[in-house]
Amino acid sequence: xxxxxxxxxxxxxxxxxxxxxxxxxxxxxxxxxxxxxxxxxxxxxxxxxxxxxxxxxxxxxxxxxxxxxxxxxxxxxxxxxxxxxxxxxxxxxxxxxxxxxxxxxxxx
Numbered sequence: 001x002x003x004x005x006x007x008x009x010x011x012x013x014x015x016x017x018x019x020x021x022x023x024x025x026x027x028x029x030x031x032x033x034x035x036x037x038x039x040x041x042x043x044x045x046x047x048x049x050x051x052x053x054x055x056x057x058x059x060x061x062x063x064x065x066x067x068x069x070x071x072x073x074x075x076x077x078x079x080x081x082x083x084x085x086x087x088x089x090x091x092x093x094x095x096x097x098x099x100x101x102x103x104x105x106x107x108x
Contacts (some may be wrong), residue, residue: 001058003047014043035072041069 004010015021015036016066032040048062050069 001061015040031076034076035071037069041066041073044069 006015007022011017011019011021015032016039017036021036024030044062044066048059048066051059051062077103
């Protein structure tokens with residue numbers, strides 16, 4: 001879309017990260033942080049509004065990319081709290097099992 005001229009500019013200006021951010025993500029096979037996705041989504045939304053009068057095609061593309069960022073954030077956030085909830089549930093069940101075993105050994 002011609003909004004940036006280099007990967008370095010994208011990393012620094014659009015993501016607020018150092019120039020090698022994307023290279024590091026690829027090397028370690030990491031996903032961008034939720035924070036970086038939120039910054040990018042906000043920037044995409046800003047430019048989508050900027051193009052709303054002059055370039056409807058660019059506006060639509062930017063809105064789509066912004067929505068993709070927010071869907072990824074939502075999915076990853078949901079996964080994080082669901083994992084935490086499952087872990088707490090597992091710990092409670094294990095604690096209950098230990099308590100039951102202890103009672104049985106004392107009574108048995």
